[in-house]
């Protein structure tokens with residue numbers, strides 16, 4: 354299957370990396386050249402086809418649009434005139450309104466991948482128009498399943514799925530930085546602190562995933578009566594850690 358890209362910044366490149374490491378051939382990926390030469394550099398780096406204009410994209414079964422949301426409308430206008438196939442947008446758009454304006458042989462699908470798609474450990478939330486064909490749904494689902502888990506959700510829930518899976522990596526990254534700072538204050542070398550913290554997060558996540566135990570129960574197993582962990586937990590409660598996370602998700606989902 355041939356896949357085209359319009360916009361290969363952070364998330365576009367993350368998808369490309371994931372696809373290339375899942376045996377998708379670089380000869381099957383095309384990127385449309387971009388104003389600040391990001392696409393030209395990416396095409397060179399990964400040995401991908403560089404499309405000079407929209408008409409060259411027509412060989413692709415899927416075109417992934419991963420541009421700032423403000424650029425989407427103009428790009429869809431161009432695609433409408435030059436491309437027939439599946440358009441997958443990571444840049445928002447209204448499923449009903451966009452599909453209504455496209456030719457019958459062209460469909461518009463929405464996707465919110467997260468950055469771990471680049472190591473095939475991602476999550477992608479997808480929304481399809483009600484009338485989307487089974488064939489098209491399966492094409493898109495199979496493509497994103499190469500990059501990790503896929504959730505097909507109604508459009509009105511895409512925002513919150515995208516927030517919980519797609520924005521929260523940044524929240525966790527901040528947590529890792531802060532934990533590392535605390536480790537460094539107490540004398541652990543910076544690099545070693547990141548090794549410990551990333552492994553701790555991996556192990557904690559895998560334990561929760563494998564045992565399916567409630568997080569509260571897993572927390573209770575760490576908090577020895579009169580011990581050190583519960584003192585840290587009490588401090589997190591006093592400083593509003595839970596509420597900070599809930600409010601961060603609420604703010605991101607607006």
Ligand SMILES: NC(=O)C1=CN([C@@H]2O[C@H](COP(=O)(O)OP(=O)(O)OC[C@H]3O[C@@H](n4cnc5c(N)ncnc54)[C@H](OP(=O)(O)O)[C@@H]3O)[C@@H](O)[C@H]2O)C=CC1
Pocket residue numbers: 359360361362363364365385386387388389390391392419420421422424428443444445465466467468519
């Ligand atoms: N980053 C993330 O984790 C996620 C992002 N998203 C969404 O995906 C979209 C892209 O995000 P992200 O990759 O982070 O953004 P970036 O700014 O990193 O990348 C956007 C890219 O789009 C290119 N571009 C802009 N306008 C055009 C155009 N008219 N034609 C061709 N290329 C164009 C730019 O190329 P050039 O630099 O050459 O101008 C740039 O490299 C956003 O809407 C974002 O909300 C969704 C899920 C996750």
Ligand SMILES: O=C(O)[C@@H]1CCC=N1
Pocket residue numbers: 465515516519520
């Ligand atoms: O910050 C953003 O707007 C995008 C959406 C999900 C992740 N990044």
